[in-house]
Amino acid sequence: MAIWTRELDLKALNAGSANTAISHLGIEFTEYGDDYVRARIHVDERTCQPYGILHGGVSVVLAETLGSMAAACSIPEGYRCVGLGVTANHVRAGRKGSWITATARPTHLGRTTHVWAVELRDEEGRLTCNCSLTMAILPPEAAKNARLDAASLGGVQ
Secondary structure, eight states, X not given: OOOOSSXXXXXXXXXXXXXXXXXXXXXXXXXXXXXXXXXXXXXXXTTBOTTSBBOHXXXXXXXXXXXXXXXXXXXXXXXXXXEXXXXXXXXXXXXXXXXXXXXXXXXXXXXXXXXXXXXXXXXXXXXXEEEEEEEEEEOHHHHHHHTOOGGGGSSOO
């Protein structure tokens, strides 16, 4: 059974991320299923640290981007979500020239919080980073005060 409360449109998600950190780093949404969403990033001069491997902070940006978008697409109409915390365990380097693919799946979809597990894997399918993202779910009255709207979420309606 699908967890999404909005229709996911990969083209709209990617277009809506233009001129943001997401597009600057080259993150692209690539796939979704009933209970997951996937994105990828190329390990290049934008995303490497000086040793020629994927910067750990970029891994976290990818995980938070993916988990945040997934949360935004699985909450009731009028609600909004904001990040509370993210943890990351870097277990293998992403090498320059390769692609890293991230998959976000929910571990908890509560009324006031979500927890998303995000795994980053290299082209051989090996785990490079394991993240957990906790999101606060804001009801319409709180969301109004947070000045968030669906248009700012890149086509998520």
